Amino acid sequence: MIPGLQLSSSFSMLLEILISLGFVYFLFSVLGSMVVEQWSHIIRLRSRFLMQWLDKLLDDPANKNFAYLVYNHPLIDALKTDKNNPAKYIASSSFAQAFIDVIGQQAIQYQFEKDEDGNWKYLDQGHQADKVKSFYEGAQALKPSAFKDLLLSFLSQNCQYQVLGADEFRVQNQLLANNGEPQLLSPFKNLDNANNLSRLQVSIQNWYQNYMDRLTGHYKGKTGSLTKWASIAVVLAFNIDSLHLLTVLRTNKDLRESLVVGAEKLVDEKEKALTDSVNYYSLAIKALANKDTSLKSSSNETAFLNKLNRFIAKEDTVLRQHIKNQEKMVALIEAYSLPIGWHEAEVPLVWFKKKGTLSVDERKTWDCLSLLKYLLGISISIVALSFGAPFWFDVLNKFINVRRAGIKPKESAETNA
Numbered sequence: 001m002i003p004g005l006q007l008s009s010s011f012s013m014l015l016e017i018l019i020s021l022g023f024v025y026f027l028f029s030v031l032g033s034m035v036v037e038q039w040s041h042i043i044r045l046r047s048r049f050l051m052q053w054l055d056k057l058l059d060d061p062a063n064k065n066f067a068y069l070v071y072n073h074p075l076i077d078a079l080k081t082d083k084n085n086p087a088k089y090i091a092s093s094s095f096a097q098a099f100i101d102v103i104g105q106q107a108i109q110y111q112f113e114k115d116e117d118g119n120w121k122y123l124d125q126g127h128q129a130d131k132v133k134s135f136y137e138g139a140q141a142l143k144p145s146a147f148k149d150l151l152l153s154f155l156s157q158n159c160q161y162q163v164l165g166a167d168e169f170r171v172q173n174q175l176l177a178n179n180g181e182p183q184l185l186s187p188f189k190n191l192d193n194a195n196n197l198s199r200l201q202v203s204i205q206n207w208y209q210n211y212m213d214r215l216t217g218h219y220k221g222k223t224g225s226l227t228k229w230a231s232i233a234v235v236l237a238f239n240i241d242s243l244h245l246l247t248v249l250r251t252n253k254d255l256r257e258s259l260v261v262g263a264e265k266l267v268d269e270k271e272k273a274l275t276d277s278v279n280y281y282s283l284a285i286k287a288l289a290n291k292d293t294s295l296k297s298s299s300n301e302t303a304f305l306n307k308l309n310r311f312i313a314k315e316d317t318v319l320r321q322h323i324k325n326q327e328k329m330v331a332l333i334e335a336y337s338l339p340i341g342w343h344e345a346e347v348p349l350v351w352f353k354k355k356g357t358l359s360v361d362e363r364k365t366w367d368c369l370s371l372l373k374y375l376l377g378i379s380i381s382i383v384a385l386s387f388g389a390p391f392w393f394d395v396l397n398k399f400i401n402v403r404r405a406g407i408k409p410k411e412s413a414e415t416n417a
Contacts, residue, residue, distance in 0.1 A: 012403075013256075017249050019399045020259035021242075023266070025384045026392035027333050028240065030284050032230040032385050034329065036223055038322045039230070046088040049222065053215045054090075062145035066102055073098035092205040092212070099204055100197075103151060104134030107141040132159060132196045158203045159196040231385035238340050241347065241377035242384065248339040258336060260403075262287050266393070267400050280389040281325060288332035347374055 040046055051071070058066040070076055071086060075098045079087035132155070139151040234240075249256050266287035342349060351366040384392075 013250075015399060015403050016256050016260050017246070019263050019396060019403065020249050020256050021246060022392050022396045022399060023259050023263040024240075024245065024338065025381075025387075026263075026266070026280075026389055026396060027284055027288075027329075028234050028238070028381075029231075029385050029387070029389040029392055030280050031326065031329055031333070032227060032234045033389055034281065034322065034326045035230040035233060036226045038326065039226060040223065041322060044085055045222070046219070047086045049219055050088065050090065050215070051086050053211070053218075057211055060142070060145050060147035062143045063147070066099075069102045069105075070095070070098050073101060092209045093201070095208050096201040096204040099208075100131055100135050100200065103138040104131060105138060107134065107137035132200055135200065154200055154203045154207075158199040227388060228382075228386045231382050234385060235378060235381045239342050239346070239378075240340050240381040241374060242380040243373055243377035244347070245339055245377075255336070255338075262336075263396050264400055267397050270393070270397075280393065281329065283393075284329065285332065288335070 051067070054070065055065060055067045058070060060066065075094050076087060076090060079090065079094075081088075135151075136155055139148055139155075142148045142151075249259075266283055269283050269286045339346075344350065344353070347370070351370075
């Protein structure tokens with residue numbers, strides 16, 4: 001055998017093993033992220049997290065906390081999935097519109113009078129058409145505070161307007177009165193009514209979006225701990241022993257090649273996408289689309305998962321969709337017939353069989369070394385899955401690019417012949 005050919009074949013097999021292992025980690029990392037999303041939905045983590053941060057953002061100790069008013073604005077209230085589940089996400093445009101209305105309402109003075117029957121009735125003061133003016137008046141109606149200064153800065157830095165002095169305001173009203181015209185109700189004069197509102201909205205949207213960028217970082221940190229727990233749950237639920245998996249991949253060429261094909265299809269599906277945003281679940285489903293799941297739909301893990309999920313979901317339609325996607329992902333993964341899962345003939349259940357039924361496989365024979373290897377394999381899997389699907393997708397992308405850039409062993413043999 002030609003030495004160069006042997007080296008090329010060995011490197012090719014090593015690369016296939018790494019790609020196969022990385023693909024398995026990617027698939028179960030996606031499943032772990034789905035578990036995190038499912039649990040986050042159950043405890044309403046995203047909506048509660050958003051509400052807590054908006055509560056901090058809109059809290060003005062000198063006046064009031066405007067978060068409650070914003071959440072009760074019709075635009076924001078309509079985003080609720082139910083009466084007990086606030087909005088999980090608020091677009092910057094919706095927030096800006098709601099916030100401008102809320103601040104504008106602070107200048108409204110509610111008046112009541114008695115009717116002919118002696119009952120009190122509310123005097124409707126009409127709708128303020130100029131929202132920039134109402135925003136200014138609402139901000140001015142607040143007690144002095146840093147939050148009030150912030151509101152006025154949105155106007156002073158982005159809008160064209162004029163505030164008449166007391167004497168000028170009185171003179172202007174006198175002139176209007178002499179001419180029989182309606183008098184000014186406020187010293188605020190909007191000098192660019194066509195563009196001031198859009199400028200004010202953009203300014204508030206940028207302020208809100210910058211704050212949401214910081215919130216996203218904190219939320220990822222919050223879910224990072226959940227990802228670790230999800231990794232532990234997934235590894236234990238499917239009994240993923242990385243050392244055993246590595247041994248099988250080294251000897252099982254068919255399994256190795258099948259996983260490599262799936263990994264290559266995964267990378268190709270991402271290249272076909274017309275957007276930079278990545279939905280790893282969708283990519284994984286497309287990569288596994290041709291797998292036959294008919295023989296693997298009744299495994300112990302899937303049956304237990306189905307029962308547990310049906311108990312948890314109840315009448316929650318969103319959660320049921322999460323569960324449906326999760327079950328589909330599990331069925332597709334099982335179609336690869338990976339050397340994982342809880343089976344009586346596999347470690348560690350085989351260790352509890354009666355003496356005399358031990359396998360010739362050293363791994364299946366109980367001793368301290370076998371236990372340490374098994375625990376090490378489980379620990380490696382937990383650490384690997386905790387890196388997350390984006391990490392393993394990037395690793396796969398690099399390995400596959402290296403594989404495609406190299407010369408395949410068969411082509412090398414033909415060349416040397």
